Amino acid sequence: MRNLFDDLPHDLPEELTDVLAEGERVRIERIVSTGQASPENFWYDQPQAEWVVLLAGSATLRLEGEPQPLTLQPGDHLLLPAGRRHRVERTSPDEPTVWLCVFFDESARTTE
């Protein structure tokens, strides 16, 4: 059995991504940041939906078109639909920030 908070690095040259589980068009990742942010003018634009929860540290996330960024504390979670452009403006420089991300295909729309 593994623990999300074991052996957290404190000074990474870049974010550390571990795939925790993977299935049919779903992927669960732990991402550890130690002060990293998205490059200037870079936006994530992903073909899958992403449900993300911050579990340690803190971060500031910007969603394209939103006037205010979101500040995430442990336990804060949100759903980023496929194609929802977003960027990480800041992660805590003082402690590791631990993200848990689930990438998945959104449901096919049905008319039932």
Add this chain to the structure above:
Amino acid sequence: MRNLFDDLPHDLPEELTDVLAEGERVRIERIVSTGQASPENFWYDQPQAEWVVLLAGSATLRLEGEPQPLTLQPGDHLLLPAGRRHRVERTSPDEPTVWLCVFFDESARTTE
């Protein structure tokens, strides 16, 4: 934005399940337990894989065929493949136990 630890109930008549996100054959749930355990001789036997992490409280999980149960503390996570029978032997009676569960289809086996 929601927080996994907001407004945690402390005394539930039964476990509380919230679906946080859902997609094409994937479902992300928060489950809060306040001392509940599986009924005697009951085993979960699920058609989908389940990745589970305990985020608050503590619990004891038993996997069928394993001599020793697993004691989970915050951050402990494991993958239960489809059909892996398991039961919850105990959750903390003193504080809410928060589980995050991702149910999903395992990858189709390919011979590539």
